[in-house]
Amino acid sequence: MDLLDGNFQVHGFASLTLVNTSDNNFFGQSDDQVSNNFSEVGLNASWRLTPGLQLSAEVLSHRAGGTDDGGVRLDYGLVDWTALSSEEGRGGIRVGRIKTAYGLYNTTRDVPFTRPSIILPQSIYFERTRNLTVSADGADIYVERYGEAGTLSASFAYGQPQTDTDAALVALVGLNRPGHLDSRLAPDLQVMYEGSGGMYRLAVTATRLDLRYKPGLGDRLQAGRFKLTPLILSAQYNAETWSLTSEYAFRRTSVTDFGPFFYNGTADGRSYYLQGTYRLAPQWEALVRYDAYYADNDDRNGKAFAAATRQPGFTRFAKDWSVGLRFDVTPQFMLRVEAHRVDGTGFLAVQDNPDAQALRRYWDNVMLQGSFRF
Template sequence: MYSRFASAAPGIALFGACLLWAQPVLCLDLLGGDFQVHGFASLTLVNTSDNNFFGHSDDRISNNFSEVGLNASWRVTPELQVAAEVLSRRAGGTDDGGARLDYGLADWSPLSSEEGRGGVRVGRIKTAYGLYNKTRDVPFTRPSIILPQSIYFERTRNLTVSADGGEIYVERYGEGGILSASFAYGQPQTDSDAAKVALVGLNRPGSLDSGLAPDFQLLYEGAGGTYRLAFTATRLDLHYKPGFGDLLRSGRFELTPLIFSAQYNAECWSLTSEYALRRSSVSNFGPFFYNGTADGRSYYLQGTYRLAPQWEALLRYDAYYADWGDRDGQRFAAATRQPAFSRFARDWTAGLRFDVTPQFMLRVEAHWVDGTGFLAVQDNPNSQSLRRYWDNYMLQASYRF
C-alpha cells in the first residue's frame, strides 16, 4: 500500500504546489462585500484491499474521486440574498464529473431583529439532513474525507443533497442559545442514473421519478456552539417506470428516515454522534425483485482532537443495518441469493488532517470495514466477487479560495 501511494506522491506534490502558488487569491469581493465568489478543488487517491470504492481501487490506486466547485452570493438588499454553486464531481461510477447546479436559491428574511429572524428560501435548496448535509459539498467543512456512510450515503448523494422547491425557516436567539426550525418541500434530484442504479440495479431500461418530499429539522445550539442537538425527519417517495422489455413492474420505494444528532465541542476536542431510524418499503416490482418492508438502523460515534493549531486527528465507529430485524442479512440472502453481508456495514475509521495554510489542506484516512452495505453497484457490478472484510486507505489534497 505504501509503495502505491508513494508512486502517486509526485502528482499530489505538483497539485499542492500549484495551489500554494495561487493562495494569495483568497476570494472575490465586489459591491462593498455584498457580492462574493468562492471556490474549492480537491483530489483524492483511494486504495482498497478488496472491493472497489470510487472507481477501480482493489489492490490499485484510484484517482476517480475529485471535486471542483464555484459558488457566488449576492446580498441584493438587507432582506434578500441570492446564492448558487456549480459543482463538478467525479466519484467512481456514481458521478462522471459533469458540471451541474448543486444549489441555486433566493433567501428572503423579512423578519430580522436581535431576538431572531425568519424567512423563506426558494429554488434548488440545500436539504437539512443531519448535522453535515448542508455543507457536505465543501471538503474543508467535512470532519473527514468521506462522511459517515451510515447516515450520508455517497452512492445516493444527489437524492438528499438538495431539492427544487421552497423552505420556511425561523431562528430564535436567547441567553440559553439559538433555537432554529425549518420546513422544506421540494422535488429531489432523480435525473441521474446513480439513484436509479442504487435502487433497482444495473442495466434497467426504466426511469425513476419522485413525488414532492417534505423535510423538517429542529436544531438547538447552546453555550456559544459548545453543544448542538438536532432532530431531522424527511420522506422520500420514489416511483419506477418500466422501460421496453423490462422485467420489473411499476414499483414504489418509500423511505422515512428520522435522525437524532448530538455534538459537544470543547477547546481541543469534539464528540459527535447521530442515530437514524429508517423505515423503508419496496412494493409492486413483481416476482423478479425483492419486495418488502424493513426497519433499518444506522449510527456513528466520532471524536476529533486538535493536536496543534494545524493538526487534527479523528477516530470513528460507523454502523449501518438495512433491516434491524435481519441484521446479519441471512433472510435477505436466502430470498435473493445475494451476499448476506451486503445488508450491513461496520466501519472503524482513523484519520489525520493537516492545514498547510488556511487555503490548502491535506488529509489521510484509513477504514477497516466489515460488510459492503454502502458500496456502489456501479463500482462492484458482480456481487458474488465482493468480500466481507476489506480495508480502505485514502489521501486527499484540497484547496479553497
Template sequence: MYVCSGFARTACFALLGAVSLCSTEARALDLLGSDFQLHGFLSLGLVNTTDNNFFGHSDDRISKDFSEVGVNASWRLTPELQLAAEVLWRRAGDTDDGARLDYGLLDWTAWAREQGRAGLRMGRIKTSYGLYNKTRDVPFTRPSIILPQSIYFDRTRNLTVSADGAEIYAEAYGEAGSLSASFAYGLPETGTDATKVPLVGLNRPGSMESSLAPDLQVIYEGSGAKYRLAFTTLRVDLSYKPGFADRLQAGKLRLVPLIFSGQYNAENWSLTGEYAMRRSTIKEFGPFFYNGKQDGQSYYLQGTYRLSPQWEALLRYDAYYADKNDRDGQAFAAATGVPGFTRFARDWTLGMRFDVTPQFMLRAEMHQIDGAGFLASQDNPNPQALRRYWNNFMLQASFRF
C-alpha cells in the same frame, strides 16, 4: 483509465486562474462591493482498497477517480434579499461524473430582530439532513475525507443533497441558547443513473420519478455552540416506470428516515454522534425484485482532537444495517442469492488532517470495514465477487479561495 474529463480540466484551469488573481490582488473578486462574494475549492483524492472497489477501480490498485471542483457565489441585493448559488463538478468512480447546479436560491429574510429571524428560501435548496448534509460538498467543512456512510450515503448522495422547491426557516436567540427550525417541500433529483441504480440495480431500462418531499429539521445550540442537538425527518416517495423489455413492474418506494444528532465541542476536542431509523417500503415491483418493508438502523460515534492549530486527529465507529430484523442479511440472501454481508457494514476509521495554510489542506484516512453495505453497484457490478472484510486507504489534497 479515466482520470479527468475535458470539463474537469477546464474547471481546474479556471479555478487555478481565479486563485492566481486572488494571490495577486486580494480584492480582485470583490466585483460588486462587499455585497458580492465569490469562493471556490478544488479537491483531488487517491483511494486504495485491499478488496472491493470504492470511488473507482481501487482493489489492490490506486484509484484517481475521486475529485471535486466547486465555485459558489452570493449577492446581497438588499438587507432582506440574497441570491446564492454553487456549481459543482464531482467525480466519484462510476457513481458520479459531471457538473450540476448544487444549489441556486433566493433567500428572503422576512423578519429580523435581536431575538431571532425568519424567512423563505426558494429555488434549488440544500436538503436539511443531519449535521453535515448542507455543507457536505465543501471538503474543508467535512470532519473527514468521506462522511459517515451509515448516515450520509455517497452511493445515494444525489437523492438527498438538494431539492427544487421552497424552505421556510426560523431562528430564536436567547440566554439559554439558540433554536432553529426549517421546513422544506421540494422535488429531489431522480433523473440520473446515480439516483436510479442504488435503488433498483444496474441495467434497468426504466426511469424513476419523485413526488414532492417534505423535510423537517430542528436544531438547538447551547453555551455558544458548545453543544448541539438536532432532529431531522423527511419522506421521499418514488415511483418506477418500466422501460422496454423490463423485468420490473411499475413499483413504488417510500423512504422515511428519522435522524437524532448530538455534538459537544470543547476547546481542543469534539464528540459527535448521530442515530438514524429508516423505514423503507418497497412494493409492486413484481417477482424479480425484493419487495417488502424494512426498518433500517444506522449510527456512528466520532471524536476529533486538535493536536495543534494545524493538526487534527479523528477516530470514528460507523455502523449500518439495512434491516434491523435481519442484521446479518441471511433472510435477504436466502430470498435473492446475494451475499448477506451486502446488507450491513461496520467501519472503524482513523484519520489525520493537516492545514498547511488556511487555504491548503491535506488529509489521510484508514478504514477497517466488516461488510459491503456502503458499496456502490456501479463500481462493483458483480455482488458475488465482493468480500466481507476489507480495508480502505484514502489521501486527499484540497485548496480553497
C-alpha cells in the same frame, strides 16, 4: 473574494482523493490499485441585494467512481428572503434549488474543508445515493430564535428530489434497467438547538422520499414504489481542543409492486456513528470514528435476505472503524489521510462492484486527499 463592499462574494474549492482498497472497489477501480476517480470542484457566489434579500448559487463537478462522472451541474441556486429580523431572531423563505437540511453535515457536505473527514459517515450520508438527499427544487421556510439559553432554529422544506441521474436509479433497482424514477414532492423538517455559543448542538431531522419506478421497454420489473422515511437524531459537543459527535437514524424502507423478479418488502433499518476529533496543534487534527449501518434491524446479518435473493448477506450491513489525520498546510491548502477497516459492504456502489458474488466481507480502505480553496 469580496466585491461591492462585501455584498458580492465568490468562493471556490477543488480536491482530489487517491483511494486504495485491499478488496472491493470504492470510488472507482481501487481493489489492490490506486484510484483517482474521486474529485470535487466547486464555484459559488452570493449577492446581497438588500439587508433582507440574497441570491446564492453554486456549480459543482463531483466525480465519484461509477456513481458520478464529474459533469458540471447546479448544486444549489436560490433566492433567500429574510422577512423578519430582530435581536430576538429572524425568519424567512428560500426558493429555488435548495440544500436539504439532513443531519449535521449535509448542507455543507460538498466543501472538503467543512467535513470532519475525507468521506462523511456512510451510515448517514450515503455517497451512492448522494443526489437524492443533497438538494431539491422547491421552497424552505426557516425561523431562528435567539436567547440567553442558546439558539433554537427550525426549517421546513418541500421540494422535488433529484432523480434524473443514473446513480439514484442504479442504487435502488440495479444495473441495466430500461425504466426511470419519478418522485413526489418530498417534505423535510429539521429542528436544531445550539447552546453556549455552539458548544452544544442537538438536532432532529425527519424526511420522506416517495419514489416511483416507471418500467421501460422489455422490462422485467413492474411499476414499483419505494418509500424511504429516515428520522435522524444528532448531537455534538465542542470543547476547546476536541469535539464529540454522534448521529442515529431510524430508516423505514418500503419496497412494493415490483413483481416476482425483485426483492419486495418492508424493513426498519438502523444506522449510527460515534466520532471524536482532537486538535493536536493549530494546524493538525486527528479523528477516530465507529460507523455502523444495518439495512434491516430484524435481519442484521442479512441471512433472511441471502436466503430470498441468493446474494451475500453482508451486502445488507457495514461496520467501519476509521482513523484520520488533517494537516492545514496553509489556510487555503489542506492535506488529509484516512484509513478504514470495514466489515460488510452495505454502502458500496453496484456501479463499481457489478458482481455481488465477487465481493469480500472484510476489507480495508486507505485514502489521501489534497484540497484547495479561495
